[in-house]
Amino acid sequence: MNPHPLLLAPSLLAGDHARLAESAAQVQALGLPWLHLDIMDGHFVPNLTFGPETLAALRRAGNKLYFDTHLMLDDPLPYLELFARAGANNLSVHIEPAIDHRAVFARTRQLGCQCGLVLNPDTPASAIEPWLDSVDLVLVMTVQPGFGGQTFRRDMLPKLRQIDGWRRARQLGFRLEVDGGIDLATAAECKAAGADTFVAGTAFYKAPDRVAFAHAFGLL
Ligand code: DX5
Ligand code: ZN
Numbered sequence: 179m180n181p182h183p184l185l186l187a188p189s190l191l192a193g194d195h196a197r198l199a200e201s202a203a204q205v206q207a208l209g210l211p212w213l214h215l216d217i218m219d220g221h222f223v224p225n226l227t228f229g230p231e232t233l234a235a236l237r238r239a240g241n242k243l244y245f246d247t248h249l250m251l252d253d254p255l256p257y258l259e260l261f262a263r264a265g266a267n268n269l270s271v272h273i274e275p276a277i278d279h280r281a282v283f284a285r286t287r288q289l290g291c292q293c294g295l296v297l298n299p300d301t302p303a304s305a306i307e308p309w310l311d312s313v314d315l316v317l318v319m320t321v322q323p324g325f326g327g328q329t330f331r332r333d334m335l336p337k338l339r340q341i342d343g344w345r346r347a348r349q350l351g352f353r354l355e356v357d358g359g360i361d362l363a364t365a366a367e368c369k370a371a372g373a374d375t376f377v378a379g380t381a382f383y384k385a386p387d388r389v390a391f392a393h394a395f396g397l398l
Contacts, residue, residue: 181345182353182374186395187212187246189357191227192326192379198232199239201383206243208392213243214357214377217261219251222275223324230257230264237265246270248296248357250323255282262289270294270317273305283312294355298323299331303340313352315375316341320368321358326379330359335371342372362394369398
């Protein structure tokens with residue numbers, strides 16, 4: 179049994195960037211509680227997306243979803259407050275940059291947000307092990323971050339099992355999220371490996387029928 183109910187978090191990266199508020203509102207209209215927001219700095223990953231003003235604009239447009247904010251930044255600390263004020267609910271930072279993660283998590287909590295920790299496909303689970311009792315969410319990247327539409331890395335399943343095993347053994351309550359190449363089939367594989375939170379960009383926004391997709395996800 180997963181400790182958390184399964185959650186589908188559509189990634190706005192795959193939405194219509196000329197109509198981001200509408201793309202985000204479609205998620206809310208389906209009754210899904212979470213929206214995944216990919217923030218890229220052109221350094222940590224070779225791509226650029228949107229910043230805090232976009233989150234603030236979505237809030238002004240009436241969006242009430244839980245903003246699951248994935249910071250793909252070399253140096254997130256100076257930006258935490260901007261994203262928190264803009265309406266982020268959690269702030270997920272990567273383990274790879276040599277930053278003061280303790281300070282990042284302390285500041286995140288001070289700002290009233292939940293803490294997330296993300297690891298890239300080439301980063302072993304052991305890198306995040308010391309932080310497991312400090313975070314609300316662990317995000318296992320199932321593609322190299324930077325772009326939507328990539329192929330799911332099945333070799334990440336043992337990493338999920340390892341992290342889920344630690345969670346059970348230590349009775350920790352963090353969510354275990356996957357991001358990259360997630361569709362109904364790969365979500366089912368990740369669920370079996372312990373994941374409970376599923377980011378889907380392409381599979382959600384390019385689905386011929388999003389209602390049917392969300393419904394099918396609910397039956398996983
Ligand atoms: C990739 C991002 C993902 C992306 C997933 O760097 O972190 O959130 O939107 O896109 P799909 O679901 O298309 O792989
Ligand atoms: Zn993401």
